[in-house]
Amino acid sequence: MNNKNQKMVSEITSMETDFAQWYTDVVKKAELVDYSGVKGCMIIRPYGYAIWENIQKDLDARFKKLGHENVYLPLFIPESLLQKEKDHVKGFAPECAWVTFGGQNELAERLCVRPTSETLFCDHFKNIIHSYRDLPKLYNQWVNVVRWEKTTRPFLRTSEFLWQEGHTMHETEEQAREETQKMLEVYRDFYADTLAIYAITGKKTEKEKFAGAEETYTIEPMMHNGIALQGGTSHYFGDGFAKAFDITYTDRENKIRYPHQTSWGLSTRVIGAIIMSHGDDNGLILPPKVAPIQTVIIPVAQHKEGVLEKANELKERLSRKFRVKLDDSDNSAGWKYSEYEMKGVPLRLEIGPKDIENNSCVLVSRLTRQKQFVSLDNVEDEVEKALRQIHDQLYERSKRNLEAKMFEAKTFEEFCDVAANNPGYIRAFWCGEAECEEKLKDATGGVKSRCIPFDAPAPKDNDVCVCCKKKAKHLVVWGRQY
Amino acid sequence: MNNKNQKMVSEITSMETDFAQWYTDVVKKAELVDYSGVKGCMIIRPYGYAIWENIQKDLDARFKKLGHENVYLPLFIPESLLQKEKDHVKGFAPECAWVTFGGQNELAERLCVRPTSETLFCDHFKNIIHSYRDLPKLYNQWVNVVRWEKTTRPFLRTSEFLWQEGHTMHETEEQAREETQKMLEVYRDFYADTLAIYAITGKKTEKEKFAGAEETYTIEPMMHNGIALQGGTSHYFGDGFAKAFDITYTDRENKIRYPHQTSWGLSTRVIGAIIMSHGDDNGLILPPKVAPIQTVIIPVAQHKEGVLEKANELKERLSRKFRVKLDDSDNSAGWKYSEYEMKGVPLRLEIGPKDIENNSCVLVSRLTRQKQFVSLDNVEDEVEKALRQIHDQLYERSKRNLEAKMFEAKTFEEFCDVAANNPGYIRAFWCGEAECEEKLKDATGGVKSRCIPFDAPAPKDNDVCVCCKKKAKHLVVWGRQY
Numbered sequence: 001m002n003n004k005n006q007k008m009v010s011e012i013t014s015m016e017t018d019f020a021q022w023y024t025d026v027v028k029k030a031e032l033v034d035y036s037g038v039k040g041c042m043i044i045r046p047y048g049y050a051i052w053e054n055i056q057k058d059l060d061a062r063f064k065k066l067g068h069e070n071v072y073l074p075l076f077i078p079e080s081l082l083q084k085e086k087d088h089v090k091g092f093a094p095e096c097a098w099v100t101f102g103g104q105n106e107l108a109e110r111l112c113v114r115p116t117s118e119t120l121f122c123d124h125f126k127n128i129i130h131s132y133r134d135l136p137k138l139y140n141q142w143v144n145v146v147r148w149e150k151t152t153r154p155f156l157r158t159s160e161f162l163w164q165e166g167h168t169m170h171e172t173e174e175q176a177r178e179e180t181q182k183m184l185e186v187y188r189d190f191y192a193d194t195l196a197i198y199a200i201t202g203k204k205t206e207k208e209k210f211a212g213a214e215e216t217y218t219i220e221p222m223m224h225n226g227i228a229l230q231g232g233t234s235h236y237f238g239d240g241f242a243k244a245f246d247i248t249y250t251d252r253e254n255k256i257r258y259p260h261q262t263s264w265g266l267s268t269r270v271i272g273a274i275i276m277s278h279g280d281d282n283g284l285i286l287p288p289k290v291a292p293i294q295t296v297i298i299p300v301a302q303h304k305e306g307v308l309e310k311a312n313e314l315k316e317r318l319s320r321k322f323r324v325k326l327d328d329s330d331n332s333a334g335w336k337y338s339e340y341e342m343k344g345v346p347l348r349l350e351i352g353p354k355d356i357e358n359n360s361c362v363l364v365s366r367l368t369r370q371k372q373f374v375s376l377d378n379v380e381d382e383v384e385k386a387l388r389q390i391h392d393q394l395y396e397r398s399k400r401n402l403e404a405k406m407f408e409a410k411t412f413e414e415f416c417d418v419a420a421n422n423p424g425y426i427r428a429f430w431c432g433e434a435e436c437e438e439k440l441k442d443a444t445g446g447v448k449s450r451c452i453p454f455d456a457p458a459p460k461d462n463d464v465c466v467c468c469k470k471k472a473k474h475l476v477v478w479g480r481q482y
Numbered sequence: 483m484n485n486k487n488q489k490m491v492s493e494i495t496s497m498e499t500d501f502a503q504w505y506t507d508v509v510k511k512a513e514l515v516d517y518s519g520v521k522g523c524m525i526i527r528p529y530g531y532a533i534w535e536n537i538q539k540d541l542d543a544r545f546k547k548l549g550h551e552n553v554y555l556p557l558f559i560p561e562s563l564l565q566k567e568k569d570h571v572k573g574f575a576p577e578c579a580w581v582t583f584g585g586q587n588e589l590a591e592r593l594c595v596r597p598t599s600e601t602l603f604c605d606h607f608k609n610i611i612h613s614y615r616d617l618p619k620l621y622n623q624w625v626n627v628v629r630w631e632k633t634t635r636p637f638l639r640t641s642e643f644l645w646q647e648g649h650t651m652h653e654t655e656e657q658a659r660e661e662t663q664k665m666l667e668v669y670r671d672f673y674a675d676t677l678a679i680y681a682i683t684g685k686k687t688e689k690e691k692f693a694g695a696e697e698t699y700t701i702e703p704m705m706h707n708g709i710a711l712q713g714g715t716s717h718y719f720g721d722g723f724a725k726a727f728d729i730t731y732t733d734r735e736n737k738i739r740y741p742h743q744t745s746w747g748l749s750t751r752v753i754g755a756i757i758m759s760h761g762d763d764n765g766l767i768l769p770p771k772v773a774p775i776q777t778v779i780i781p782v783a784q785h786k787e788g789v790l791e792k793a794n795e796l797k798e799r800l801s802r803k804f805r806v807k808l809d810d811s812d813n814s815a816g817w818k819y820s821e822y823e824m825k826g827v828p829l830r831l832e833i834g835p836k837d838i839e840n841n842s843c844v845l846v847s848r849l850t851r852q853k854q855f856v857s858l859d860n861v862e863d864e865v866e867k868a869l870r871q872i873h874d875q876l877y878e879r880s881k882r883n884l885e886a887k888m889f890e891a892k893t894f895e896e897f898c899d900v901a902a903n904n905p906g907y908i909r910a911f912w913c914g915e916a917e918c919e920e921k922l923k924d925a926t927g928g929v930k931s932r933c934i935p936f937d938a939p940a941p942k943d944n945d946v947c948v949c950c951k952k953k954a955k956h957l958v959v960w961g962r963q964y
Contacts, residue, residue, distance in 0.1 A: 037563055037605050038593065041556035046621070049552050070531050074523035075595070075626055075642050076579075081519055097558075098583040099595065102630040102641075103576050111520065113557070113581065113595070123519050139528070144557055144626065148584040159584075160557050 012342070014281045019225045023153070026275055030284045030343050033154045040152040040159030044268070047343065050292035051271055052162065056142060058194050058289065059164065059266065062186050068138040068166060073120045075143075076111040081119045085244040088118060091211020095147040097159075113146040118212065118237075118263055121167040122245040125259075131250045132171050135259060136179075140166040155272035156229070156482045163267035169259040171251065173238065176260035180236040183264040184217040187232040195270070196287040196394035197221045197277045198402055199231060200425070200477055202451030207434045210263075214238040220450045220477070222402040223276035226423030228450050228479040231273050234264035272482065277398050284344025285366050287394055288387040295383055296340045297326040300333055300352030310356050314349065314379065321380055322387070341366060346390045347383065367393055406477075412443070415466050415478075419444035425479040429472035431465035440467055440478065450477045494824070496763045501707045505635075508757055512766045512825050515636045522634040522641030526750070529825065532774035533753055534644065538624060540676050540771065541646065541748065544668050550620040550648060555602045557625075558593035563601045567726040570600060573693020577629040579641075595628040600694065600719075600745055603649040604727035607741075613732045614653055617741060618661075622648040637754035638711070638964045645749035651741040653733065655720065658742035662718040665746040666699040669714040677752070678769040678876035679703045679759045680884055681713060682907070682959055684933030689916045692745075696720040702932045702959070704884040705758035708905030710932050710961040713755055716746035754964065759880050766826025767848050769876055770869040777865055778822045779808040782815055782834030792838050796831065796861065803862055804869070823848060828872045829865065849875055888959075894925070897948050897960075901926035907961040911954035913947035921949050922960065932959045 012029060013021040027033050032048030044052065060070070076099060083089045096112040114120065121139065128134060146160050155161075166183060170176040184201060191197045199221035209216035213235035221231045239258035242248070251257045278285040288294050295318060299311040308328055315326040325345075327336050333350075340348060350362040360373050363386050374382040405424025409415035418426050426447070430436060441448050452474045459472035494511060495503040509515050514530030526534065542552070558581060565571045574597045581593040596602065603621065610616060628642050637643075648665060652658040666683060673679045681703035691698035695717035703713045721740035724730070733739045760767040770776050777800060781793040790810055797808040807827075809818050815832075822830060832844040842855050845868050856864040887906025891897035900908050908929070912918060923930050934956045941954035 034606055034609055036556050036602070037560055038556045038558045041558060043556065043606050044554040046551035046553055049554055052554075053552065069528035070535065071528055072526040072531055072534075072644065074518050074520045074525065075628065076520045076523060078519055094585050096583075096585065097581045097593075099579045100582045101578075101580040101592075103578065110583075111579075120518070124516055124525050127516055146557065162554065 012281070012283065015224065015279075022279075022281075023272075023276060026279055026283055026342075027154045032271070032275075035154075038159075040149050042154050042158050042160075044162075047292060048271065051274070051286070051290050052268060054290040054292065055194075055270060056164075059186075059190055060140075060142070062190065063140050063164075063166065066138070066182070066186070068140045068168075071139050071141050072143070073114075073117050073124065073141060075114055077114055077117075077119055079110045079112060081123060082112050084119060084122075085212050085241050088212030088241075092116065092147075095149070097146045097148055114143070115145055115147045116263075116265070117141070117143075117145075117165055118167065118241060119245075121263075122241050122247060122261075125169055125242075126245055126247045129169060129247055129249050129259060132252050135169060135171045135249060136175065137169040138166075138179075139168065140164055153272075153482075155268055155275070158268075161268050163265050166262070166264045168262045169242075169247070170261070171249070171257075171259065173260045176238075176262050177236055180215070180217060180234045180262045180264070183262070184219060184232070184234040187219045187234070187264075187266060190266075191219060191221060191231060191273075192395060194287065194289045195274055195277075196289075196391050196398060197231075197273060198395060198399035200402070200451065200453050202453035202456065202477070204233075204451055205430075205434070205437060205449045205476070207437050208449055210235045212237065212240060214240065218451050220479075221273050221277060221398070222405060222425060222479070223273070223482070224279070224401060225276070226405045226425075226479075227276075228425070228481045229269065229273045229276070230481060231270060232264070232266040235262060237261040237263070277401075278394055279344070282338070283342035285394065286344035286346060288346045288391050291344065291346050292323060293325045293340070293343070293345045294322045294387060295324050295347040295349055296336075296345045297324065297349045297351065298333060298336050298340075299326075299328055300350050300355075302328060304353045306356060307351065307353060311351055314351060314361070314376070318349075318380065318383060322383060347386050349379075349383070365390055367397075409466055412440075412467055415440060415447075416443050419447045423480075425450065425477050427475060427477055428466035429459055429463045430474055430476045431468055431470040432473035433465075433468070433470075436465055436467035446480050447478050448481060450479050450481070452476055494763070494765065497706065497761075504761075504763075505754075505758060508761055508765055508824075509636045514753070514757075517636075520641075522631050524636050524640050524642075526644075529774060530753065533756070533768070533772050534750060536772040536774065537676075537752060538646075541668075541672055542624070544672065545622050545646075545648065548620070548664070548668070550622045550650075553621050553623050554625070555596075555599050555606065555623060557596055559596055559599075559601055561592045561594060563605060564594050566601060566604075567694050567723050570694030570723075574598065574629075577631070579628045579630055596625070597627055597629045598745075598747070599623070599625075599627075599647055599649065600723060601727075603745075604723050604729060604743075607651055607724075608727055608729045611651060611729055611731050611741060614734050617651060617653045617731060618657065619651040620648075620661075621650065622646055635754075635964075637750055637757070640750075643750050645747050647747045648745060650744045651724075651729070652743070653731070653739075653741065655742045658720075658744050659718055662697070662699060662716045662744045662746070665744070666701060666714070666716040669701045669716070669746075669748060672748075673701060673703060673713060673755075674877060676769065676771045677756055677759075678771075678873045678880060679713075679755060680877060680881035682884070682933065682935050684935035684938065684959070686715075686933055687912075687916075687919060687931045687958070689919050690931055692717045694719065694722065696722065700933050702961075703755050703759060703880070704887060704907060704961070705755070705964070706761070706883060707758070708887045708907075708961075709758075710907070710963045711751065711755045711758070712963060713752060714746070714748040717744060719743040719745070751964075759883075760876055761826070764820070765824035767876065768826035768828060770828045770873050773826065773828050774805060775807045775822070775825070775827045776804045776869060777806050777829040777831055778818075778827045779806065779831045779833065780815055780818050780822075781808070781810055782832050782837075784810060786835045788838060789833065789835060793833055796833060796843070796858070800831075800862065800865060804865060829868050831861075831865070847872055849879075891948055894922075894949055897922060897929075898925050901929045905962075907932065907959050909957060909959055910948035911941055911945045912956055912958045913950055913952045914955035915947075915950070915952075918947055918949035928962050929960050930963060932961050932963070934958055
């Protein structure tokens with residue numbers, strides 16, 4: 001019996017008491033991360049990294065299916081290159097880490113550790129795009145990036161993080177716009193079908209869009225406590241960067257034109273979204289499709305004859321279709337239950353002498369804790385069904401959470417009242433002015449526009465801005481964010 | 483017809499004329515890399531990156547099968563952390579890139595962009611290793627690293643490169659030594675079974691070992707031109723870092739002990755080894771197991787009825803088992819042949835009206851250029867057999883190349899004579915003194931000890947050092963290197 005570990009499992013703050021502390025407890029106790037000696041940089045431990053690997057595998061297949069190719073561009077951006085697009089450098093320069101020495105020698109030009117790679121891709125595109133035959137270019141890369149952050153939290157905000165960044169170039173504005181929306185839809189599908197997370201999607205306001213973009217689209221899942229997490233973004237750049245970098249191509253009519261550009265990214269933050277969407281007071285609950293262990297097999301009374309043998313046989317059988325772990329350590333069954341609950345393993349399979357006698361085993365859902373006895377004859381099907389059910393239940397719960405915490409506000413007072421008393425999102429009309437966004441943020445201590453949802457109704461003639469009461473231009477969803 | 487591309491295929495220097503230029507031509511014309519605006523950093527293009535992805539997938543499965551887990555440690559190493567192990571910092575500090583500013587603020591302590599991560603792993607191991615129950619720790623990570631290089635060449639020597647670095651901790655010296663050798667053997671297997679490259683393996687001399695290691699083992703494939711490439715290394719550290727970082731564990735007898743450590747790495751250099759082991763004057767030749775396209779289908783007289791239909795049907799069938807591309811562009815067949823030869827696609831499948839009439843197609847080996855007519859009925863088996871054959875032939879050729887260029891030298895004069903006139907490796911006895919290594923290197927303009935091969939015979943009583951004529955301690959293989 002491992003006393004250190006037993007103690008570990010019990011020490012977790014409840015969500016109600018202190019959500020932030022609950023989060024910190026979970027990432028640490030489920031062994032997702034460790035803190036490093038480098039301020040703001042985290043160590044992703046095997047269990048956390050295995051989740052990221054499953055996420056990568058799933059998303060990468062989606063990208064490749066749509067014709068995207070993976071590449072690798074350098075870690076460093078020369079300062080002069082970063083400065084080529086003015087809005088972009090304004091947005092990113094304040095959070096760059098700068099390399100100034102190579103070996104013993106001071107560099108003639110500072111190098112920025114990439115915070116994002118639009119400028120590098122443009123520099124490369126300039127070399128390889130000449131004719132419409134070279135378009136579209138549909139590139140992606142899986143890399144680390146650095147943004148110097150003052151306050152950091154594992155996964156949610158770290159000075160270094162891992163992500164994928166897609167960068168594409170197209171002949172026409174129409175094609176680039178289509179790509180921008182298509183890739184956001186890939187993210188939405190991925191959140192729903194793979195992570196079991198429901199989210200709203202839409203367009204960012206001018207104020208909240210990416211530095212250098214014409215338009216930014218976003219997916220905004222709501223965490224269990226009503227706070228938003230920007231879960232992935234997709235940007236339409238028009239030909240702004242192309243002009244700044246002088247990237248041109250000869251079109252089908254033999255005219256010289258600027259190509260149209262997009263980029264889109266999703267990062268290790270998504271693991272934060274999984275934790276805060278699905279977790280509970282017993283720890284993580286992982287969506288089956290990315291769980292490193294989908295089913296843990298716990299032998300009951302494992303010293304009795306035949307139990308371990310049967311458990312191993314089950315492991316063998318189930319491993320052909322699922323990610324399975326058999327825990328035959330000498331920790332108590334109770335300890336094991338807590339341990340794998342903390343780690344969010346979606347399904348537990350118990351098997352003991354009585355079960356074997358009945359040619360059955362017990363399946364226990366991490367989510368509902370419901371037990372069911374199932375026959376060993378078709379245990380593969382039963383496990384599959386149970387995992388699918390857990391996925392569906394997680395998704396429904398995530399949807400219910402967002403819907404239950406979606407409020408409306410017609411007036412400034414209502415808006416402030418909801419913001420003060422009801423954690424969640426607020427639907428409210430807006431005039432289109434950044435000034436009103438600023439005012440609402442200040443009045444509420446941080447509520448910002450999340451997006452103009454794709455499914456938002458157009459304002460009617462008598463709809464007015466929740467802030468200034470001028471004629472409304474858009475329905476906006478507002479909320480606090482991580 | 484694409485004139486730009488047609489020109490491209492023809493412009494390649496022959497290996498005999500200028501091997502270095504041939505290499506540069508190939509990496510560029512096969513579209514493996516592009517040069518970036520950042521000195522010494524390369525852009526890995528889709529075709530090059532796809533090779534790396536296949537390498538990663540293969541090696542990663544080998545590591546995981548042996549119980550290794552992937553993790554992610556930070557990009558940055560605080561200067562004080564790097565300095566904890568004295569030999570290590572001495573070796574790496576001269577080639578570090580240093581971050582000195584975060585945003586607008588000068589950092590209190592400089593951060594090194596990781597050149598390798600022993601120090602970070604030790605800092606983490608200190609937190610997570612307490613008891614023998616926590617051992618072994620078998621970790622690996624796939625990351626980018628930076629070593630500031632003066633002269634750079636794509637894949638072979640770049641300031642930033644991609645690699646995997648394994649880092650493990652063990653209870654005993656014996657277990658750590660076993661891991662060190664086991665992982666070198668994984669590399670040897672991988673070179674032979676996956677890359678079709680024969681290589682010698684052995685132990686580095688004191689002078690050539692890794693900074694901070696007690697022992698370094700290496701795999702040293704020989705390039706087509708007789709020059710060595712250090713293809714992967716595995717290090718045994720003893721408890722040196724553990725002591726420097728104060729990592730201890732409680733052993734089975736309840737005593738406090740230092741764990742024993744290893745690390746091992748293989749980088750994108752391996753792509754350079756593939757190019758220079760297998761390529762020829764027509765471009766790349768890729769080993770089938772990592773080739774992004776294993777078989778390219780070229781329809782002949784594709785405008786004729788039924789040809790494209792049949793070609794598509796074949797693509798459909800073969801794609802179930804192989805990585806296949808059908809090129810139905812309107813480039814000429816001749817242009818296509820050159821293009822896919824340049825790109826090293828191991829097998830070409832031609833299908834035209836006559837073939838269809840005979841229910842057959844033509845398979846052409848990239849290596850031997852031999853054509854064979856095979857029945858469409860069992861084309862999958864024929865393709866599989868042909869790919870296996872190409873792999874075997876590549877391996878045999880690589881072995882013959884190394885064996886034909888393996889020379890012996892008994893005296894200093896012989897050694898210098900061989901070094902001057904016969905590109906390749908030299909087997910020669912050595913006394914064990916670094917002074918002699920230095921002297922041989924100076925006398926030959928760069929021939930260094932590659933390793934003491936595992937299969938080297940022990941020196942007999944009358945065997946003497948090729949340099950100083952004192953009693954020999956080891957048989958060493960010597961050679962120039964990339």
